[in-house]
Each structure stands twice: as C-alpha cells, then as structure tokens.
Amino acid sequence: MRYGHDEDGLQADGFRHGRGEATLAGAHRSVRVDRGSTMRRLLAFIGPGFLVAVGYMDPGNWATSIAGGSEFGYTLLAAVLLSSLMAILLQALCARLAIATGRDLAQACRDAYPKPVAIGLWLLAELAIIATDLAEVIGTAIGLKLLFGLPLAWGVVVTALDVFLVLYLQSRGFRWIEAFVATMILIIAMCFVGQLLLAQPDIAAIVGGLIPAPAIVADERMLYLALGILGATVMPHNLYLHTSIVQTRAYDLDESGRREAIRFATVDSTVALGFALLVNASILILAAAAFHGQGTGTVEDLTDAHALLAPLLGTALAPILFAVALLASGLSSTVTATLAGQIIMEGFLRLKIPVALRRLITRGLAIIPAAVIIILYGDAGAAELLVLSQVVLSLQLPFAVVPLVLFSADRRKMGALRAPVWALGLAILIAVLIVGLNAKLVIDFLMTA
Structure with missing residues (x-):
C-alpha cells in the first residue's frame, strides 16, 4: 500500500492496505475550501481545532x-502552560499525519501493525472513550444538580x-457540530471571565506562576498535582479525533x-488550544484567588468549589457562572467523544454501526458505574470516580502518542x-516524558495499594 508523496510527486511506500472508505x-471532504484569498481559505479550515480543544477543558x-490552585496558589500555572504546549505540538502532528497520508490514526495503526496488536490498541482506545464519557457524565450531572437541583x-x-443532540447536529452537517462546540x-470562556473579574486575582502572581519553580519538583504533593495536570490535559481520544476531522476539508490533493x-x-489547532490554555489557566487562577487566597485549604470536589464561591467572592453570581460553564463543558465534550468513538471503531475494525446505537452503548458503559457509585457512596464517590477516569486516560495516552510519533517520523509514510x-525531536521527548509519568503513576499506585 502506498500513501504520501515524495519530492518528485511519486507515491511513497507507506501502510500495507488500501485506502478504503474514510471514517x-x-x-x-464535505467542507468546501474557497479558492479566494488566503484569509478565506484559512477560515475554511477553522473548526476542527475547537472540537479538539474541548477535550482539553472537559469536566475531568x-x-x-x-x-492545584486552592492548595498552591498560582505556582502550578507552569504545569498548565507546559501541558498545553505539549498538546499543541501533538495535535499539529495529528493534522500533518492525516493530510500527508489520507489516514486517521486508527486506520494507520490497523494498517501498520499485526492484527493482535491492532486489536489491543483498539480495546485500549475504547477504554479511553469510556473513561472520557465517564467524566462527561459526572460533570454534566453535577452541572444539572448545581443549576436545577436535580439529584x-x-x-x-x-x-x-x-444522543438526540448528537444525532440532530450530525444530520445538519459538520459545520453545525463545529458551531455548537x-x-x-x-x-x-465568558463564565470564567466573569468569575475572574469578581475574584480580582493578583496579576504579578499570575505572571510569576507561569515560570517553573524548583518547588514543583522538590515538593512531593506539588509534583503529584503537576503530574495530574499534565496527565489530565493531553487526552488519547483527541489524537484519533483530530486525524479524522481535519479530513472534512476538501483541500487540493497535490503536494502544494x-x-x-x-x-x-x-x-486552527494552535489557536484553539491557545484558547483552551486560557480556560484551563482561568480555572486554576480562580481557585488560587478565591480559595488559596482565603485560606480554605485544598478544594478537590466540584460541588464544594461551587458552594464556596458565593461566600468568598461576595455574590451569588459566581457559583451560577461556575455551574453554567461546567454544564457547557459536559455538553460540548459529549459531542466530540461520540465522534471519536465512531472514528476509533470504523478505523480499527472497518465496522460501521448506527450512531445512536454506538452512543447508547458507550454512554451506558459510563452511566452504569457512575449511577452505582453515586447510589452507594453519594457525591463523594462521584468525585473520586471523576479522578479515576483521568487516571485511566493518563494510562492509555502512551498507546496513542507513541504510534503517532513513530508514524510522523517515518519518511516512507509521510514522504x-x-x-x-x-x-x-520535541515529540519524542514528549512521548518519553508521558511514558515516564505514567510509569511513575503505576509505581506510586502499587506502593500505596
């Protein structure tokens, strides 16, 4: 099988199998790329990056x-910045891989690896989708409870x-999905701007927090939270998602x-992820200004954070904005997780099932454990399950990042x-760092178990 193009315009040797039907x-290739000015052509590509960015600001x-913000103030802003820069590079590689080869990451893994390996990677990717869905289920449910009092x-x-929202948006066309997200x-973003204006954070401390401090490595608790921020930011399903949705654009297929x-x-992806960086930084800044500045100690539960905002900031508007943002985060994330689930199943297995059925299966696998834990252990159990979902995602990440980097470095595939x-070189360093952080996470878990 041959994909990509060499300098002479000839196809370069790449993945084994035929191109097949796209996910x-x-x-x-449903979104037309205007042949007018450079700006109009650029605007045609704006959209997929924002679908990807949602995964970097989801409830998880x-x-x-x-x-991190409530316990250590602005210090861990450096971890937010570093993880966002890592994400920008990895998503840029996703776009390059997709456009250079005409393959998404799931198809690339299926074609490049023996069947048992590809099946294993598919199962791990499905587990990542379930973990993502779990975070969205809990985040959306908390948002509904905070806004409307729903148990x-x-x-x-x-x-x-x-599922009805997803079906409706897909029936209207891909641009409708992008517009909704x-x-x-x-x-x-508007909700957090409002909350930050109410919190009045220390601007000098924000700037200082963007500079990595030695204490992040020296303090065991601070290092743990920094690793958590890194692990929760770059999400495996986003890598599969981006390599497919960037191909919704009908760009010219010659080399230029x-x-x-x-x-x-x-x-597109860099601007969108820069926006996600501002939102994630705003969450930490709000926690630093409202909680750390008032000496409340560590706040980890989203419900507790919501309850504390009103008395600390002196207005009932702050917790309302917090809840609205949380609900919007859950709703937007559910759309992108559905698309990623379709891409993973179609790409690895060449299996197409109705969107509604696929969505109900994955959502059911997330709803059942969430409902059981909440019934047995209450809101505290939901908070712990939310953290667990991020740990699962972190453990799945190397199995998506390493193939992405290997494919991106292969001249036979990329031409x-x-x-x-x-x-x-930076991507390899990121992959090594992610694998190392996950190894540390496993070792710490085994030592404390």
Whole structure:
C-alpha cells in the first residue's frame, strides 16, 4: 500500500492496505475550501481545532486545576502552560499525519501493525472513550444538580438523552457540530471571565506562576498535582479525533495543496488550544484567588468549589457562572467523544454501526458505574470516580502518542511532508516524558495499594 508523496510527486511506500472508505464518510471532504484569498481559505479550515480543544477543558480537567490552585496558589500555572504546549505540538502532528497520508490514526495503526496488536490498541482506545464519557457524565450531572437541583443519580440518567443532540447536529452537517462546540466554548470562556473579574486575582502572581519553580519538583504533593495536570490535559481520544476531522476539508490533493492544508490546520489547532490554555489557566487562577487566597485549604470536589464561591467572592453570581460553564463543558465534550468513538471503531475494525446505537452503548458503559457509585457512596464517590477516569486516560495516552510519533517520523509514510527534525525531536521527548509519568503513576499506585 502506498500513501504520501515524495519530492518528485511519486507515491511513497507507506501502510500495507488500501485506502478504503474514510471514517465519518458522510463528512469526509464535505467542507468546501474557497479558492479566494488566503484569509478565506484559512477560515475554511477553522473548526476542527475547537472540537479538539474541548477535550482539553472537559469536566475531568477541572478537579486537578482546582486542587492545584486552592492548595498552591498560582505556582502550578507552569504545569498548565507546559501541558498545553505539549498538546499543541501533538495535535499539529495529528493534522500533518492525516493530510500527508489520507489516514486517521486508527486506520494507520490497523494498517501498520499485526492484527493482535491492532486489536489491543483498539480495546485500549475504547477504554479511553469510556473513561472520557465517564467524566462527561459526572460533570454534566453535577452541572444539572448545581443549576436545577436535580439529584446526581437522576442527572446521570438524563445524560443518556444527549444522543438526540448528537444525532440532530450530525444530520445538519459538520459545520453545525463545529458551531455548537464553538458556542459552548465561548460560554465557558465568558463564565470564567466573569468569575475572574469578581475574584480580582493578583496579576504579578499570575505572571510569576507561569515560570517553573524548583518547588514543583522538590515538593512531593506539588509534583503529584503537576503530574495530574499534565496527565489530565493531553487526552488519547483527541489524537484519533483530530486525524479524522481535519479530513472534512476538501483541500487540493497535490503536494502544494497538502502543504497549505497542513499549515492552515496547524494554525486552527494552535489557536484553539491557545484558547483552551486560557480556560484551563482561568480555572486554576480562580481557585488560587478565591480559595488559596482565603485560606480554605485544598478544594478537590466540584460541588464544594461551587458552594464556596458565593461566600468568598461576595455574590451569588459566581457559583451560577461556575455551574453554567461546567454544564457547557459536559455538553460540548459529549459531542466530540461520540465522534471519536465512531472514528476509533470504523478505523480499527472497518465496522460501521448506527450512531445512536454506538452512543447508547458507550454512554451506558459510563452511566452504569457512575449511577452505582453515586447510589452507594453519594457525591463523594462521584468525585473520586471523576479522578479515576483521568487516571485511566493518563494510562492509555502512551498507546496513542507513541504510534503517532513513530508514524510522523517515518519518511516512507509521510514522504516530503514529514515534520521538521526539531518538531520530531520535541515529540519524542514528549512521548518519553508521558511514558515516564505514567510509569511513575503505576509505581506510586502499587506502593500505596
């Protein structure tokens, strides 16, 4: 099988099997790229990056950022910045891989590896989708409880209805999905801007927090939270997602067209993830200003954080904004997780099932444990389950990052569109760091078990 192009325009040797049908076939190359000005062509590529960015600000990220800010103030902003820079590079590699080869990451793994290995990677990717769904179920349920007083167990059940939202958006076209997610991100950002204005954070301390402090490594608890922020930010399902949805653009398939598409897709994901960085930093800054500044100690439970905002900031508006942002985060994340689930199943197995059935299966696998834990252990159990979902995602990450980096560095697959050496070198360092952090997580768990 041959994909990519060499410098002479000839196809370069790549993955073994034929190109086959694209994942998300109904959306594949469905968004027209205008042949007008450079700006109009760039605008045609804006969208996929924001779907990816949602995964970097979903409910699962909130607990670690709130805990870090409430306990250590602004110090761990450096960890938020570092993890976001890592994400920007990895997502840029995703766009490059997809455009250079015409494959998404799931298809690339299926074609490049023996069947038992590919099946193993598929199962791990499915586990990551379930863990992602679990965080969204709990986050959405908490948002419903905080806004409308709906009991947490009932909120978990209600989240199953989101399948109708996903079906409606997909029926309207891919641009509708992107518009919905972008709207939710805008709501999240506006809510946090409002809360930060109420909290009045220390600007000098924010700037200082962006500079890595030796205490992050020296203090065991601070290092643990920093690792949690890193582990919860870069999510495995996003890598599969981005390599497919970037192919919704009908860019020219010659080498110059692909180079332009890579450039515009990289701008799209970089801008969107920069936006996600601002949101994640805002969560930590809010916790630092409202909780650490008032000496409340560590706050890890989202419900506790919501309850403390009103008395600390002196207004009932702050907790309302917090709850609205949390609900918007859960709703937008559910759309992207559904798309990622479809991509993973179609890419690894060439298996297509109705979207509603696929969504109900994965959501059911998330709802059942969430409902059982909440019934048995209450809200505290939900908070612990939210943290556990992030640990599971962190453990799955190397199995997506390592293949991505290996494929991106392979000139037979990438041809003349292979990433620059400096980018590949940084990507290898990131992969080593992620594997090392996960090894430490496992060792710490075994030693404390």
